[in-house]
Amino acid sequence: MALVPLEGTALTMPTAVFYFAEGAHDADGPPRAFGRAALRAYVDGHDGRLMRSMKSILGSDLLDQHTDVGGGRSAKYADVVAGYLKRLKRVAEAQQGQALTHAVLGRPVFFVDEDPARDAQAQAALEAAARAVGFAEVAFQFEPIAAAFDYERQTQAEQLVLVADIGGGTSDFSLVRVGPDRMARADRRDDILAHHGLHVAGTDFDRRVALDGPMRALGHGALGPARSDGPPREVPTGITFDLATWHLINTCYTPSVLAEMRQRRADYADPAQHRRLMTVLEDHLGHHLADQAEAGKIALGGAGDLADAHDFDLTLVERNLHWPYTRAQLQGALAVDVAAIADAAAHTAQLAGVAPARVDALYFTGGSTGLALLREAIAAKFPRAARVQGDALASVGQGLGLHARRVFG
Numbered sequence: 431m432a433l434v435p436l437e438g439t440a441l442t443m444p445t446a447v448f449y450f451a452e453g454a455h456d457a458d459g460p461p462r463a464f465g466r467a468a469l470r471a472y473v474d475g476h477d478g479r480l481m482r483s484m485k486s487i488l489g490s491d492l493l494d495q496h497t498d499v500g501g502g503r504s505a506k507y508a509d510v511v512a513g514y515l516k517r518l519k520r521v522a523e524a525q526q527g528q529a530l531t532h533a534v535l536g537r538p539v540f541f542v543d544e545d546p547a548r549d550a551q552a553q554a555a556l557e558a559a560a561r562a563v564g565f566a567e568v569a570f571q572f573e574p575i576a577a578a579f580d581y582e583r584q585t586q587a588e589q590l591v592l593v594a595d596i597g598g599g600t601s602d603f604s605l606v607r608v609g610p611d612r613m614a615r616a617d618r619r620d621d622i623l624a625h626h627g628l629h630v631a632g633t634d635f636d637r638r639v640a641l642d643g644p645m646r647a648l649g650h651g652a653l654g655p656a657r658s659d660g661p662p663r664e665v666p667t668g669i670t671f672d673l674a675t676w677h678l679i680n681t682c683y684t685p686s687v688l689a690e691m692r693q694r695r696a697d698y699a700d701p702a703q704h705r706r707l708m709t710v711l712e713d714h715l716g717h718h719l720a721d722q723a724e725a726g727k728i729a730l731g732g733a734g735d736l737a738d739a740h741d742f743d744l745t746l747v748e749r750n751l752h753w754p755y756t757r758a759q760l761q762g763a764l765a766v767d768v769a770a771i772a773d774a775a776a777h778t779a780q781l782a783g784v785a786p787a788r789v790d791a792l793y794f795t796g797g798s799t800g801l802a803l804l805r806e807a808i809a810a811k812f813p814r815a816a817r818v819q820g821d822a823l824a825s826v827g828q829g830l831g832l833h834a835r836r837v838f839g
Contacts, residue, residue, distance in 0.1 A: 431828075434521075434525040434526070437466055441823065442824075443466070447468050449499035450476060460501075479498065484514065492507050493508050494506065508555065511555070512562050531566045531567065532566065532834070533569070533834075534831075534837060536826055537556070539625040571833045573595050574595040574603060574795075575604050575829070576832075577829050578593045578604060578608055581791070581818065582610075582613055585608055588608070588611065588612070589790035591792070591793050592775065592791070593795065594792060597631055597798060601771045602627035603627060603774060604624065604625050625781075636720065638764055638767065639726060640723035643755045644742050648670055649698055649703030650667060654697045656699075665698050669691060670707075674719075676720055679716035683711060688708075688711055702748075706751075710747055715746055718746055722742045722743060731760050740755050742755060768803060772807035776812075779811075779812075789815045792809060792812055792815045
């Protein structure tokens with residue numbers, strides 16, 4: 431069993447589709463780009479519509495509705511999901527040289543929080559999309575459970591492992607009994623002791639760092655000029671919140687937004703802040719600031735030797751402008767989210783009726799587990815557990831492959 435490249439040499443492909451406003455339809459519908467190519471098309475400012483976070487569509491009433499994708503075209507939300515699955519299927523078939531008819535699909539612990547009916551609806555919709563593109567047999571597995579199967583290959587004795595699968599949009603946890611004597615079992619339901627999760631993860635971290643760092647240079651959190659009728663008011667924050675939210679950044683460049691923000695100059699006590707904001711809007715530098723925020727998060731909170739301080743390079747916004755940031759500021763900005771995620775990890779053990787001291791190992795997977803302060807916060811809830819870092823991007827895929835072998839083998 432091996433993972434196959436999905437984009438060039440990359441083994442993963444972001445769940446993103448970009449519909450171009452121009453171009454002729456083909457047999458599959460409007461012209462589209464997928465994965466990293468879709469994100470590049472959006473950042474580069476092509477006319478069209480970017481679709482991300484497609485899992486959130488599955489549990490909503492939007493699935494059977496149409497959405498505008500530019501150029502006077504529309505697409506059914508269900509067809510957006512099916513089109514992405516069709517792309518994955520075609521790439522995998524080209525790599526394997528044969529048709530693929532069976533699939534195990536990974537799913538988060540909760541598509542929809544605290545709503546079992548809508549959660550079941552979301553899985554049914556994903557299964558329908560998979561069958562629509564040619565999969566005759568479809569099975570599902572929770573993504574953190576799949577990661578546990580990947581970890582299980584390393585075990586020499588039976589263990590209780592808490593899998594922390596923390597990516598860009600969700601933090602998912604599963605407490606699983608693993609061991610060499612259990613690996614061959616097709617039905618592992620009795621080994622899954624508890625699931626839990628919440629919709630707080632990496633994109634929330636990036637947003638908080640952006641607001642606490644680079645957006646301060648644009649006036650976020652600052653006060654306006656003195657007023658005779660009361661204390662100064664905070665400068666407008668709606669625009670900086672949108673600039674710090676990846677999928678809203680391009681909406682900040684419209685003529686109406688530019689006109690409005692030009693008229694808000696009097697709301698800023700420091701004219702430099704307003705000038706920098708207008709430079710970001712007029713020169714379309716929002717994604718550059720987002721990249722700066724992520725780079726600062728990694729430098730101050732990632733793996734390996736961590737810096738105590740980091741300068742956000744804002745020289746594209748203003749000549750010689752650097753915005754200092756410290757590890758202590760990063761920890762403060764992320765404290766609420768990190769605590770919520772660590773509490774969710776502990777709650778998973780509580781749901782299983784398992785004392786923290788009985789957990790043998792913590793298995794970290796997903797891109798956001800590279801954040802050291804997050805791993806430390808989770809580990810503090812389970813002081814006797816060994817810490818194991820899995821492949822951040824491939825552990826779930828490997829585990830799904832192992833499960834597929836058991837289900838369809």
